[in-house]
Amino acid sequence: MAKVVAGNWKMHHGPVATERFFSRFRPEVRDDSVRLVFFPPDLSLSTAIDSARTRADFGVQNIHWQAAGALTGEISAEMAKEAGAALVLIGHSERRHVFGETDAEVDRKVGAAVRAGLVPVVCVGEQLEERRAGRLDEVLRRQVGAFAGSLAGVAEFMVAYEPVWAIGTGETATPGDASEAHGIVRDALGALGRAPVLYGGSVKPGNAAALMSARDVDGVLVGGASLDPDVFARIAEAGAGAG
Ligand code: PEP
Numbered sequence: 001m002a003k004v005v006a007g008n009w010k011m012h013h014g015p016v017a018t019e020r021f022f023s024r025f026r027p028e029v030r031d032d033s034v035r036l037v038f039f040p041p042d043l044s045l046s047t048a049i050d051s052a053r054t055r056a057d058f059g060v061q062n063i064h065w066q067a068a069g070a071l072t073g074e075i076s077a078e079m080a081k082e083a084g085a086a087l088v089l090i091g092h093s094e095r096r097h098v099f100g101e102t103d104a105e106v107d108r109k110v111g112a113a114v115r116a117g118l119v120p121v122v123c124v125g126e127q128l129e130e131r132r133a134g135r136l137d138e139v140l141r142r143q144v145g146a147f148a149g150s151l152a153g154v155a156e157f158m159v160a161y162e163p164v165w166a167i168g169t170g171e172t173a174t175p176g177d178a179s180e181a182h183g184i185v186r187d188a189l190g191a192l193g194r195a196p197v198l199y200g201g202s203v204k205p206g207n208a209a210a211l212m213s214a215r216d217v218d219g220v221l222v223g224g225a226s227l228d229p230d231v232f233a234r235i236a237e238a239g240a241g242a243g
Helices: 015-028 042-052 077-082 093-097 103-116 128-132 136-151 175-192 205-213 229-242
Strands: 004-008 035-039 057-060 087-090 119-124 158-161 197-200 219-222
Touching: 004 197, 004 229, 015 042, 015 229, 035 087, 042 057, 077 103, 087 103, 093 119, 103 119, 103 136, 119 136, 128 136, 136 175, 158 175, 175 197, 175 205, 205 219, 205 229, 219 229
Parallel strands: 004 035, 004 219, 035 057, 057 087, 087 119, 119 158, 158 197, 197 219
Antiparallel strands: none
């Protein structure tokens, strides 16, 4: 299976910067044996789709579970789909820990994505205190268990394991840590089948190859290092080598 190399731009790169990103990124991508995915801000999605001119999929970073309504500032799965998104990030640690999103809300969003025909990329991961207290297994099984029911019979979805202590901190899980956690996620997914499980948390060109070569790691979800076209192209190259 081709490795997935996904970039989560968070609240970076408006339309102008998006066009500039792809004009520099395009000539750098020589190997098409990785599956590239971009999660730009909603306002940059159409520019990304139009200006990428490279083989890639696009998604949004968040949705509301309702199809429409008096919900100022929110977007629905249906709108994202209509605007060209194929995937959606759900339950990113910033959504969970900055915006207070609960397991139950994550599950509702997974259901909404599935109904609209978007591929959910659901993020899970433990906080540092939970890891230190030996609760990795319990936390991951609880988080996966909360949305697994909404994925029954769904042909395509992904899970991203992102230890909260490694996101944007420069701290990275070792390839062994990633394999252990991915094994738990796979076990918790059980009968749902072999969906790609991505690793996220301070992925850089220097650690991407080792992480993507680790057992049960099907790709990476990259935050900060996806913003620079040269750096992200080097991570994509590492994925092609590890595939
Ligand atoms: C992320 O936002 O999903 C992420 C993993 O961020 P970073 O790579 O910056 O740690």
